[in-house]
Amino acid sequence: xxxxxxxxxxxxxxxxxxxxxxxxxxxxxxxxxxxxxxxxxxxxxxxxxxxxxxxxxxxxxxxxxxxxxxxxxxxxxxxxxxxxxxxxxxxxxxxxxxxxxxxxxxxxxxxxxxxxxxxxx
Numbered sequence: 371x372x373x374x375x376x377x378x379x380x381x382x383x384x385x386x387x388x389x390x391x392x393x394x395x396x397x398x399x400x401x402x403x404x405x406x407x408x409x410x411x412x413x414x415x416x417x418x419x420x421x422x423x424x425x426x427x428x429x430x431x432x433x434x435x436x437x438x439x440x441x442x443x444x445x446x447x448x449x450x451x452x453x454x455x456x457x458x459x460x461x462x463x464x465x466x467x468x469x470x471x472x473x474x475x476x477x478x479x480x481x482x483x484x485x486x487x488x489x490x491x
């Protein structure tokens with residue numbers, strides 16, 4: 371089993387990553403900036419692995435403050451950004467994931483641990 375770990379910026383909520391413009395649905399500016407920041411963070415930690423096997427992902431979230439937040443709203447932007455950063459080919463590869471909330475810490479952050487199993491049953 372291969373394991374990869376990334377320290378990443380805090381993601382925007384799923385509720386804010388899409389915008390409707392002229393009848394088209396587009397990635398919001400906040401989501402585009404987040405994606406660019408994740409790509410830079412991944413590249414700063416070495417070349418992305420381009421994982422092709424089945425994945426298990428652990429996500430540790432440190433929100434920027436104590437406001438109430440739905441942790442599941444953060445996963446879409448995070449998983450899509452990791453795909454665009456070249457960590458894996460498609461977020462469809464994720465068979466299981468768990469998210470744990472940590473204590474708030476400005477400006478907020480995420481630690482992602484990705485485990486690849488090539489022949490998972």
